[in-house]
Amino acid sequence: MSPTFNPRARNFTDDYVLVEKFCLKKYEFSHGDVVVFCSPSNHKEKHIKRIIALPGDWIGTTHNSHDDVLKVPKGHCWVEGDNSASSMDSRSFGPIPLGLVKGRVTHVVWPPQRIGLVERVFPQERVSSFK
Amino acid sequence: MRLLSYMGQWKSAAKEVLDRTAIVAKFLCLLHVTNNYLCSPTLVYGPSMLPTLNLTGDVVLAEHVSHRIGKVGTGDVVLVRSPVDPRRILTKRVVGMEGDTVSFYVDPMYSQTTVVPKGHVWIQGDNTYASSDSRHFGSVPYGLIQGKVFFRESNELRITRF
Numbered sequence: 001m002s003p004t005f006n007p008r009a010r011n012f013t014d015d016y017v018l019v020e021k022f023c024l025k026k027y028e029f030s031h032g033d034v035v036v037f038c039s040p041s042n043h044k045e046k047h048i049k050r051i052i053a054l055p056g057d058w059i060g061t062t063h064n065s066h067d068d069v070l071k072v073p074k075g076h077c078w079v080e081g082d083n084s085a086s087s088m089d090s091r092s093f094g095p096i097p098l099g100l101v102k103g104r105v106t107h108v109v110w111p112p113q114r115i116g117l118v119e120r121v122f123p124q125e126r127v128s129s130f131k
Numbered sequence: 132m133r134l135l136s137y138m139g140q141w142k143s144a145a146k147e148v149l150d151r152t153a154i155v156a157k158f159l160c161l162l163h164v165t166n167n168y169l170c171s172p173t174l175v176y177g178p179s180m181l182p183t184l185n186l187t188g189d190v191v192l193a194e195h196v197s198h199r200i201g202k203v204g205t206g207d208v209v210l211v212r213s214p215v216d217p218r219r220i221l222t223k224r225v226v227g228m229e230g231d232t233v234s235f236y237v238d239p240m241y242s243q244t245t246v247v248p249k250g251h252v253w254i255q256g257d258n259t260y261a262s263s264d265s266r267h268f269g270s271v272p273y274g275l276i277q278g279k280v281f282f283r284e285s286n287e288l289r290i291t292r293f
Contacts, residue, residue: 038274
């Protein structure tokens, strides 16, 4: 998730963030939310990525070096890391069920010079939502 | 003079109110921790687990410890968050763990075989004719399991253990 979190690798301190769980009452997320979720291949690991596409959206991906368009199934979402060069995300394990999401990241709280809101960034050219 | 005695009464009344509120708050915290992390009663209903569970509703006790330490296995009845609607919780039986080969009937003529991927489980309702489960939406990630059912209170005066 560089440079949103841990902008420089091998820094002295990792970023600490605030995760809010009120969103788990209704499971309503927006495009560009950064969320914490359990990994679909190992329930003990938690990952932190950005939601790019919500249920019912069409997302453009590159699969085996040819372009592909996938529809995100009902109840699932497509997550990607901001650092697309080195990120294990939906491009490898596919869309994840929204039930795996454990919270939404709202603020960076440590280190002090990086305290602030986590912005919602949304790559509009790859997602289209026809409802 | 009277003002001082009033103040004394208010102080003791306020102290009693705070003590009582603290007791209620501690009880609610204990209830929240127990319900979410230890054991909770749940009402389950629907036809997909007949004859194990009732159509019109059964109160079951589910424990929330086993799935965190990885002790959920084949044959357990579990509460699972639906992969199709994250606001619904399903009650199904685990029929296959990761790495198992599962065969199921798509329709009466054809059967299909799949291998359950790593970190996933295959869940099915006991009543295969009226159950929407892994045969329709595929293996579910282990992280969606919310708890394991271990006790059922029934209307008659017998309690069934799983």
